[in-house]
Each structure stands twice: as structure tokens, then as C-alpha cells.
Amino acid sequence: MKKKIKKRSILKQKLVDKYRLVVLNEDTFEERFSLKLSLLNVFVLGGVLSFLLIFITTFFITFTPIKQFIPGYSSTELKIKASKLAFETDSLKRKLDVLEDYTRALQPILRGDIKADFIDTLSTETEKVFIKDSLLNASREDSLFREKIESQDRFPIQNRALEKVKVVFFAPLNGNISEGFETKSKHLAIDIVAPKNTPIKAAADGAVIFSGWTTETGYVIILKHASDYITVYKHNGNLLKQQGDFVKSGEVIASVGSTGEFTTGPHLHFELWSGGYAVNPLNYIDFR
Incomplete structure (x- = not known):
């Protein structure tokens, strides 16, 4: 111790x-x-x-x-940035996959393996407009009523255009008409051939109700006019107006191009609609 x-x-x-x-x-x-x-x-x-x-x-x-x-x-800020970059990378990968599929689908056409027939995008729309009478089971009263209506003028706008038209239309483009309005082939428009980047003008005063891209017909712009008229401009090279814009007759709204899957070269696919029916633009517009 x-x-x-x-x-x-x-x-x-x-x-x-x-x-x-x-x-x-x-x-x-x-x-x-x-x-x-x-x-x-x-x-x-x-x-x-x-x-x-x-x-x-x-x-x-x-x-x-x-x-x-x-x-x-790793800080919270770095984690947020890393998550954002991960989402952007995934989005870019999806866009790249879509682009690769689109390119792969185009390769047979570019090589000439597939002969593409002329198909108009209105084929699905006209099926809703033109109804075959044979598909309808009409009663006797309905048949009599149909005969009465068929004996009259069912299309006064087409037959007396000058009397009914309240809107004055002008040619949206000067050029050669390569294909006219034809209901049998369901080409409810006229194709006007012109050099690329030629200005396309509004056929009449109106408002832009659609301005954007479609796969089949490329850049498309649609105008709504007075008296329930609608004009459609397809296969454009560039669009100069946006949805909601108001345009004056003769104002440049687009340029001639060759966009979309169904294009056959630089031209304007021009449609004129009245009351929900396609009409021949040559009955309303002087393209000379």
C-alpha cells in the first residue's frame, strides 16, 4: 500500500x-x-x-x-442539380429513340424500296362528311323527304357563289395548279406549284386558329374568316403567324416549302371550307 x-x-x-x-x-x-x-x-x-x-x-x-x-x-443543391440532369438525360434519350425510329422508317423510302402513293390527309375527314345512303335504313317517309330535297338545289353556295359570298377572296399564291379539286379522289384542295420560299398570303381577312407542325402535311396554318369560311395552307416552309393572330387580306403568313410526309415538292396545298364542307377554291378565287 x-x-x-x-x-x-x-x-x-x-x-x-x-x-x-x-x-x-x-x-x-x-x-x-x-x-x-x-x-x-x-x-x-x-x-x-x-x-x-x-x-x-x-x-x-x-x-x-x-x-x-x-x-x-453531397449537398442538397448538388443533389437537386444531379436529379435535374438525370431527368434531362432521360428526356434526351427518349427524343433520340423517337428520332432513330423516324430515321429508320424513312430509310426504305429514301432508298426507293417503298413506292409511296399519293395520300391526302383529308381522307379520314371526308369519310365523316360523305355518307353512303345505302348504309342508312330509310323509312318510307324519310325516302319521300329525301326525294323532295334532292329535287331542289342542295348546294346553293357552289351553284350561286357570286350571290351568296360575303367574303372577297384573293389568290394566296401565284403559280401553276398541278392538281385540282376532285371529290372522287378525295383531293378536296388545289395544289399550287411555286419556287421554295415564295411568300404565301392570306386569302382574306381572318384569325389564325391553328399554326403548327403535323407529320403528314408539315407546317400548317389555318385561318377562320367571316361567314363561316375557313382556309387551310399546308406543306409550308416557314410559318410567320401564330395561333390567335389577326391577319389582313394579302398579308404574308407563310412561305412555300416541301414539309411533311405527303409532299411531292415545293408547293402549296390550299383548301377552302364553307359551313363545314370543302368547296372548290376555283369557284371563289381567280388564280390567273
Whole structure:
């Protein structure tokens, strides 16, 4: 027991014993400064310095941008940016897949493996307009009523155009008509051939109700006029008006192009509709 007490007193004495640290000039042995310390002072000073070092390091890591350089650490801002880039990458991948499918579908046509027939986009629309009477089970009263109506003039707008037309139409484009209006082939329009980038003008005053891209007919612009008339301009190269714009007769709205799957070269596919029915533009407009 006495030995243990003696050892403790010796250890305590070593901790409290003072030691002098003297710094001398090597040439003159002049004392520069001296420092009187004990082992206990050294331990306390080292502990304080270690605590300060840990505190300062923690502060910089927590409250300064230096934390971003620590391996394995990611801030909330970096996570948001990474998520946004991941979504954009996925969107670009989807667009690339669509573009590859589109290019793959075009390759047989470009190589001449497929002979594309002339197909007009109105084929689906005209099926709704022209109804075969044979498909209707008409009663006797209905048949008599039909005979009465058929004996009259069912299309006064087409037969007496000059009397009924309240809108004055002008030619949207000067050029050669390559294909005319034909109901049998369901080509309910006229095709006007002209050089590429030739200005296309509004046939009459009206409002733009559609201006955009379609796969079959490329850039399309549709105008609504007074008296329930609608004009349609397809296969354009560029569109100069947007949906909701009001245009004046003769105002440039687009340019001649050859866009869309069903185009046969630079031309304007021009349609004229009245009351929901397609009419022959040559009955209303002088293209000479």
C-alpha cells in the first residue's frame, strides 16, 4: 500500500515539477526567451489546442463551401442539380429513340424500296362528311323527304357563289395548279406549284386558329374568316403567324416549302371550307 502511495506521489511530483525551456543565440549564447512549464501545463495546453483545432475544422466543414470537396459528401443543391440532369438525360434519350425510329422508317423510302402513293390527309375527314345512303335504313317517309330535297338545289353556295359570298377572296399564291379539286379522289384542295420560299398570303381577312407542325402535311396554318369560311395552307416552309393572330387580306403568313410526309415538292396545298364542307377554291378565287 505504501509503495502505491509512493508511486502516486512520485507521478504527481513529475507532473508538477517545473522545467525551463530556454532559447539561446547559437553564436553568442545570449538568451532569447525562456519558458517555464510543467508536464501538466503541456498536457492542458495540448488538450486546449486539440479542442480548438477540432472546433475550427468542424466549423469550416459545416458552414463553408469547403465541405463540397470532401469525398462522399453531397449537398442538397448538388443533389437537386444531379436529379435535374438525370431527368434531362432521360428526356434526351427518349427524343433520340423517337428520332432513330423516324430515321429508320424513312430509310426504305429514301432508298426507293417503298413506292409511296399519293395520300391526302383529308381522307379520314371526308369519310365523316360523305355518307353512303345505302348504309342508312330509310323509312318510307324519310325516302319521300329525301326525294323532295334532292329535287331542289342542295348546294346553293357552289351553284350561286357570286350571290351568296360575303367574303372577297384573293389568290394566296401565284403559280401553276398541278392538281385540282376532285371529290372522287378525295383531293378536296388545289395544289399550287411555286419556287421554295415564295411568300404565301392570306386569302382574306381572318384569325389564325391553328399554326403548327403535323407529320403528314408539315407546317400548317389555318385561318377562320367571316361567314363561316375557313382556309387551310399546308406543306409550308416557314410559318410567320401564330395561333390567335389577326391577319389582313394579302398579308404574308407563310412561305412555300416541301414539309411533311405527303409532299411531292415545293408547293402549296390550299383548301377552302364553307359551313363545314370543302368547296372548290376555283369557284371563289381567280388564280390567273
